[in-house]
Amino acid sequence: MLDHEQILIRRGPRSGLPVILAVHSTVLGPAAGGLRLWRYPDWRDGLSDALRLSAAMTLKFAAAGLAIGGGKTVVALPHDAQPDSIARHDVLYDVAEAIDSLGGKYAVGPDVGTTPDDMAVIGEVTTHVFCKPQALGGSGDSSPHTARGTLAALRAVTRHLYGDPSLKGRRMALIGLGHVGEHLARLLAAEGADLTVTDIDPAKRSIADELGAAWQSPEDILTTDADILIPAALGGVLTPQVVPNLRCRAITGPANNQLDTAEVGDLLHQRGITWIPDYIASAGGVINAGTTELHGFTPDQALTRVNAIESTVTDLLTTATTLGITPAQAAHDLAHRHLRTAKAQHTPG
Ligand code: PHE
Known part of the structure; x- marks a missing residue:
């Protein structure tokens, strides 16, 4: 059974790389989830990862009591790729256009292989992005x-x-x-x-x-x-x-x-x-990004909410x-x- 609301797979027109965008659920609100830029034996392994990771994001936001749905993006690099050798700007623009085409159903953030600076580049193309550097009005590094x-x-x-x-x-x-x-x-x-x-x-x-x-x-x-x-x-x-x-x-x-x-x-x-x-x-990263960027929490209020993971x-x-x-x-x-x-x-x- 297909659990996911929407899956977009396209060969990035600039990078030639598989861009996989999985929106698992928007039941709680527009979805969010990080961009994973990682090597896979085959792009289909990247697809499996995106499906599993996006479903976990739905649970992450739901359990944290946030009105955000679950999604994830994977760009599957060839298994022997050197992350430094890829045309990063091209990849990020390919991803940004794919996100923008969903019209706000999904917003991206950083994940394995990506940083707030990458989110800044994505932010040149689409507004649906979390964790841009603070100098650009985002909540910065979620880690x-x-x-x-x-x-x-x-x-x-x-x-x-x-x-x-x-x-x-x-x-x-x-x-x-x-x-x-x-x-x-x-x-x-x-x-x-x-x-x-x-x-x-x-x-x-x-x-x-x-x-x-x-x-x-x-x-x-x-x-x-x-x-x-x-x-x-x-x-x-x-x-x-x-x-x-x-x-x-x-x-x-x-x-x-x-x-x-x-x-x-x-x-x-x-x-x-x-x-x-x-x-x-x-959940601390998304709690901070979600509460400060969407609900105007101060950093202290967000920290209290992150620390509440203990209870x-x-x-x-x-x-x-x-x-x-x-x-x-x-x-x-x-x-x-x-x-x-x-x-x-x-x-x-
Ligand atoms: N890597 C983060 C996570 O998996 C993704 C993320 C951070 C998404 C901030 C949105 C905002 O939790």
């Missing part, structure tokens, strides 16, 4: 806010596990030091967490050294002994094969689409590992315990309650 929201989620999980939200001395294993991961590493170091980190780029090891964090290879960190494992890189890291080898008590991180397949959620539950869905733990996660954990369901199920129910209410309001009669 510090995403990291802040993940920290709030980690505090709630830590309280759930140990009765105390303090992260001091807690063993945190962080996978990925990209835009969000690096911010999060710094926040965790400042909280006094006992930090182990990794990245596929060995040059990022200097960040570990600076923060006094241990470094492990991307392969080994997954099964390292830790209180909480924090996926902050690309999706799909939690596979049925890896679950039996995990040595953490909980998994909570900002990477989108962490579960390789939906059944992994149940496997984690069976192993007694608490998993908070990525669309809850990663959202606490509520999900309480509900899950009370009802004997997983936090993932509780999060799904929360998002769908908002979606159902909105749908009922739209239905005539």
Whole structure:
């Protein structure tokens, strides 16, 4: 069954690259979601990613109580492309025109492989863009806010596990030091967490050294002994094969689409590992961008809303315990309650 409201696929007239724009749902309002500029074995893999990521954006906005729908854009680079070698300006103009053709049904933001400066270029063509640099009237980089929201989620999980939200001395294993991961590493170091980190780029090891964090290879960190494992890189890291080898008590991180397949959620539950869905733990960026750009929140008001992810996660954990369901199920129910209410309001009669 086709879940999505609209999918636009076109070969970018300037770049020649596949531009894939997936609008999953506008039930809550016009959709938003980032532009992912990444390598794929085949462009159809980029399409699958766009479909999954856009559906997760619907849940992310719904669970956060924002009147925004879910969408995503993927530009699928060839598997051997060097991101620096692509004609970036051409790609961004191709994307911007595709977005503009939807007439406001969807607005883009930054994601893996793109930045606020890219949003500025897109903003030359269309107004339907979040997170332009602040100098141009946008809310700027969303990644510090995403990291802040993940920290709030980690505090709630830590309280759930140990009765105390303090992260001091807690063993945190962080996978990925990209835009969000690096911010999060710094926040965790400042909280006094006992930090182990990794990245596929060995040059990022200097960040570990600076923060006094241990470094492990991307392969080994997954099964390292830790209180909480924090996926902050690309999706799909939690596979049925890896679950039996995990040595953490909980998994909570900002990477989108962490579960390789939906059944992994149940496997984690069976192993007694608490998993908070990525669309809850990663909502800080869209909460900041959405509330400041659409609703005129001040940065302080937005921060309060981002920090409220802590109570959202606490509520999900309480509900899950009370009802004997997983936090993932509780999060799904929360998002769908908002979606159902909105749908009922739209239905005539
Ligand atoms: N990368 C952001 C996310 O997945 C995308 C985004 C940021 C979309 C800000 C809109 C506004 O949450």
